[in-house]
Amino acid sequence: MINDTDNLEAFEAKETVNKLPVSWLILFWGLILWGIYYFVSYTPSISGWSQEKAYEESIRK
Amino acid sequence: MTGGIYKKPVLFAIVATVVILIGTMVTMFIPMLTSQMHPRLEDLKPFTAIQLAGRDIYQREGCNNCHTQTVRPLKTEVMRYGEYSKAGEFAYDRPFLWGSKRTGPDLARVGGKYPDAWHYRHFENPQAFFAESNMPAYGWLKGKKLSPSDMESHMKAIGFTYSVEEISALSEKDELDALVSYVQIIGASVKKKPAPAAVIEEKEHVTNPFAGDLKAIESGEKLYAANCAFCHGPNAKGDIGPDLTDDEFLYVKGDVSDDDYFEIINNGTAPGMVEEGRTAKGGMPSFKDSLDRNERWSLVAYIRAIQVKGAQK
Amino acid sequence: MNDYQYDNGTVKGFIVSSIFWGVVGIIVGLWISIQMWSPAWNIPPYFTFGRLRVVHTNGLALGLGVGAIFGICYYITMRLTKRPLLFPRLARFHLYLFNAAITLAALSLFAGMNQSLEYAELEWPLDIGVVVLWVIFAVNIFGTIIKRKEEQMYISLWFILATVVTVAVLYIVNNLAVPASLFKSYSIFAGVNSANVQWWYGHNAVGFIFTTPILAMFYYFLPKSTGLPIYSHRLSIVAFWSLVFAYLWTGAHHLVYTPLPDWIQTLGIAFTIFLIAPSWGSVVNGFYTVGADWSQMRNNYLTKFFILGITFYGLQTIQGPTQGLRIVSQLIHYTDWVPGHVHMGTMGWVTMTVAASIYYIIPKIYNTEIHSVKVANAHFYLVLTGQLIFSITMWFTGIQQGALWKATNPDGTLKYTFMEGLIKNYPFWQMRTVGGLIFTVGMLFFIYNIYMTVRKGKALAASSI
Numbered sequence: 001m002i003n004d005t006d007n008l009e010a011f012e013a014k015e016t017v018n019k020l021p022v023s024w025l026i027l028f029w030g031l032i033l034w035g036i037y038y039f040v041s042y043t044p045s046i047s048g049w050s051q052e053k054a055y056e057e058s059i060r061k
Numbered sequence: 062m063t064g065g066i067y068k069k070p071v072l073f074a075i076v077a078t079v080v081i082l083i084g085t086m087v088t089m090f091i092p093m094l095t096s097q098m099h100p101r102l103e104d105l106k107p108f109t110a111i112q113l114a115g116r117d118i119y120q121r122e123g124c125n126n127c128h129t130q131t132v133r134p135l136k137t138e139v140m141r142y143g144e145y146s147k148a149g150e151f152a153y154d155r156p157f158l159w160g161s162k163r164t165g166p167d168l169a170r171v172g173g174k175y176p177d178a179w180h181y182r183h184f185e186n187p188q189a190f191f192a193e194s195n196m197p198a199y200g201w202l203k204g205k206k207l208s209p210s211d212m213e214s215h216m217k218a219i220g221f222t223y224s225v226e227e228i229s230a231l232s233e234k235d236e237l238d239a240l241v242s243y244v245q246i247i248g249a250s251v252k253k254k255p256a257p258a259a260v261i262e263e264k265e266h267v268t269n270p271f272a273g274d275l276k277a278i279e280s281g282e283k284l285y286a287a288n289c290a291f292c293h294g295p296n297a298k299g300d301i302g303p304d305l306t307d308d309e310f311l312y313v314k315g316d317v318s319d320d321d322y323f324e325i326i327n328n329g330t331a332p333g334m335v336e337e338g339r340t341a342k343g344g345m346p347s348f349k350d351s352l353d354r355n356e357r358w359s360l361v362a363y364i365r366a367i368q369v370k371g372a373q374k
Numbered sequence: 375m376n377d378y379q380y381d382n383g384t385v386k387g388f389i390v391s392s393i394f395w396g397v398v399g400i401i402v403g404l405w406i407s408i409q410m411w412s413p414a415w416n417i418p419p420y421f422t423f424g425r426l427r428v429v430h431t432n433g434l435a436l437g438l439g440v441g442a443i444f445g446i447c448y449y450i451t452m453r454l455t456k457r458p459l460l461f462p463r464l465a466r467f468h469l470y471l472f473n474a475a476i477t478l479a480a481l482s483l484f485a486g487m488n489q490s491l492e493y494a495e496l497e498w499p500l501d502i503g504v505v506v507l508w509v510i511f512a513v514n515i516f517g518t519i520i521k522r523k524e525e526q527m528y529i530s531l532w533f534i535l536a537t538v539v540t541v542a543v544l545y546i547v548n549n550l551a552v553p554a555s556l557f558k559s560y561s562i563f564a565g566v567n568s569a570n571v572q573w574w575y576g577h578n579a580v581g582f583i584f585t586t587p588i589l590a591m592f593y594y595f596l597p598k599s600t601g602l603p604i605y606s607h608r609l610s611i612v613a614f615w616s617l618v619f620a621y622l623w624t625g626a627h628h629l630v631y632t633p634l635p636d637w638i639q640t641l642g643i644a645f646t647i648f649l650i651a652p653s654w655g656s657v658v659n660g661f662y663t664v665g666a667d668w669s670q671m672r673n674n675y676l677t678k679f680f681i682l683g684i685t686f687y688g689l690q691t692i693q694g695p696t697q698g699l700r701i702v703s704q705l706i707h708y709t710d711w712v713p714g715h716v717h718m719g720t721m722g723w724v725t726m727t728v729a730a731s732i733y734y735i736i737p738k739i740y741n742t743e744i745h746s747v748k749v750a751n752a753h754f755y756l757v758l759t760g761q762l763i764f765s766i767t768m769w770f771t772g773i774q775q776g777a778l779w780k781a782t783n784p785d786g787t788l789k790y791t792f793m794e795g796l797i798k799n800y801p802f803w804q805m806r807t808v809g810g811l812i813f814t815v816g817m818l819f820f821i822y823n824i825y826m827t828v829r830k831g832k833a834l835a836a837s838s839i
Binding site: 067068082085123124127140146150151157164166187201219354 | 409410411413419422423424425486488489492516519520531535536539540562564565566567615618628629638709796800
């Protein structure tokens with residue numbers, strides 16, 4: 001009847017099944033750290049920064 | 062996260078749903094329950110029936126595909142368009158029409174910037190104003206009558222109050238009238254503040270540094286054709302805006318000095334604005350941020366030159 | 375009765391329908407690209423830019439995109455669950471309803487029925503139609519997976535399941551409206567709040583229409599067509615969950631410097647930048663997979679499509695997050711940079727991957743080989759060239775627009791009027807039309823190749839009886 005069934009075994013490599021490339025891990029955690037830094041720096045209730053204040057400053061120059 | 066969940070599709074779907082709902086809750090759903098997402102400016106009024114009809118047409122024709130309605134708090138952007146957008150301006154916008162692309166200019170501060178006549182003519186033939194504009198013409202809206210009964214049901218659905226006269230008056234109006242009414246109310250709840258001054262202009266009477274300068278007059282003529290002709294006419298004999306060659310200034314006979322012309326080019330006019338004891342009717346936009354100082358003085362020189370020519374005849 | 379064993383008819387039907395709507399969408403796309411530099415091509419009332427642009431975006435997103443997703447997801451699901459669809463007749467009805475809905479959708483957009491919500495323009499009666507379509511899809515996918523004959527669910531099925539639930543939530547919430555008549559409604563959300571809801575929807579529609587189902591195709595057809603197994607299962611797991619988690623936080627990057635509260639913008643930007651990692655999880659996995667045998671890039675025409683596709687996905691998912699940053703947004707937001715970005719995703723990643731999937735499916739269904747690898751290669755290079763011309767010209771003109779808008783004279787006045795800036799776009803916009811034309815020719819090669827393969831397959835079937 002059904003002639004082209006898939007062999008799930010063939011889809012995924014055995015030897016590297018659990019590999020997470022180091023460069024990718026650095027990217028992953030690095031971006032999480034950067035995200036925390038950015039959130040802290042640009043949230044008005046934490047850092048006091050706001051886009052209105054930034055604007056006021058830019059026209060005072 | 063081991064194998065189990067990848068063998069149980071229902072559990073998998075439930076977990077996936079929970080995972081996507083976390084960000085949804087924090088950034089969308091919870092803010093919606095707080096007042097910060099529902100601000101309203103004091104001067105903001107709900108749309109009238111004809112304004113809503115115009116807004117419906119704005120949506121129908123997809124104007125928001127090319128025009129934004131939000132001015133960002135950035136220096137040059139405020140100079141170009143006017144006061145940056147406030148959260149409380151949009152309480153009656155269902156939905157918001159901020160857009161995401163400026164093929165044409167932002168419209169958040171266009172309300173009241175030009176007289177109605179400017180808009181009618183511009184909608185009918187944008188290329189007559191700006192030869193190289195890519196805006197489609199909308200003159201075909203003219204003569205397409207509004208339907209009072211449709212608009213009554215629209216006003217009901219959106220929950221705005223209206224009067225019977227207001228609805229019945231719509232039968233006299235066409236779609237272009239409605240669109241112009243809407244465009245003229247955009248941003249009206251925000252008090253017009255002058256854009257941040259690029260340079261402080263002198264308050265004392267100043268004479269035109271280019272008075273009679275032939276080169277300046279020549280460049281003024283070009284500037285006139287590009288910036289002024291569509292309202293004041295090709296020969297400055299007046300059209301939507303007043304005649305610039307006659308002996309009137311702001312509808313009163315008697316000459317004024319060059320720097321009064323300069324001031325008007327700088328600031329434009331607003332209804333009731335007084336210059337040299339004369340009251341303006343409004344409708345002229347400011348050119349302070351689009352023309353530099355020399356260009357504005359060149360324009361004055363050109364206007365003076367054609368006045369002289371007129372006087373000699 | 376082998377006829378219904380794998381419901382190939384429904385799959386074929388969706389593929390043919392999606393190609394048809396794709397042609398409609400691309401032709402409208404060319405048309406509006408000309409309107410950008412020649413307003414005489416506007417023919418009111420039905421064919422002005424304002425109406426046609428939404429026919430273009432909806433025709434391609436719903437017609438080509440969702441049509442291909444329905445058909446190809448059915449194909450993948452059946453094979454990974456080792457059984458036919460649970461409700462084959464419902465799936466056939468799904469196909470007919472899909473085409474009816476897209477036809478009405480196109481007509482309603484020509485007529486100007488438009489909610490003004492980007493990628494959710496359709497008015498409420500059609501929204502109900504779309505929801506019904508989606509529920510049918512969900513019932514069949516869930517039913518088939520629950521009754522599967524293979525215990526483990528492969529990666530592609532995760533992405534399909536995530537797509538099914540998320541799109542349902544997004545679409546229903548963002549389209550909530552009060553009807554004023556059959557053809558007009560007003561959103562229940564107003565002002566700043568409606569902007570926030572819309573871009574929560576809008577960005578995730580991109581995420582769960584143009585990303586997750588396409589990744590399902592990528593993870594399925596890459597190993598199938600190359601014979602190379604996916605490099606790391608664990609990487610797929612981490613990338614999958616972090617992708618679907620982070621995506622929903624990011625809508626606010628479309629609203630940078632608007633009156634939306636700063637903290638929502640900031641949170642949106644932070645998560646947007648993070649999205650590079652899960653996106654690149656799939657990119658890295660794809661590269662390492664083919665890395666086992668790079669000669670496939672030369673010898674196997676399908677490998678090229680998938681690897682170039684995932685490469686554009688990789689570029690897209692670096693460029694996109696970068697655009698969210700305030701400093702970048704200042705310059706390029708509201709300019710042509712953004713359509714340049716979008717079209718790298720749709721023409722480079724989505725269409726490339728969908729076309730390759732179809733190249734794989736059609737010969738399989740008809741038990742034959744592709745009509746011509748040469749034609750497929752010509753298709754590949756044409757769409758690649760067309761897309762690059764399109765995107766690159768739009769990036770140039772976008773940066774130029776942004777720079778002209780903020781340029782000032784020494785005395786602090788603005789240097790260019792809006793019109794002076796606009797005029798400088800025209801040569802780039804004309805080049806964009808050329809790029810679009812080349813892309814279209816490439817797609818015609820594709821359609822010809824599929825048509826000839828089907829013809830060959832049918833002749834083969836007839837002769838073997």
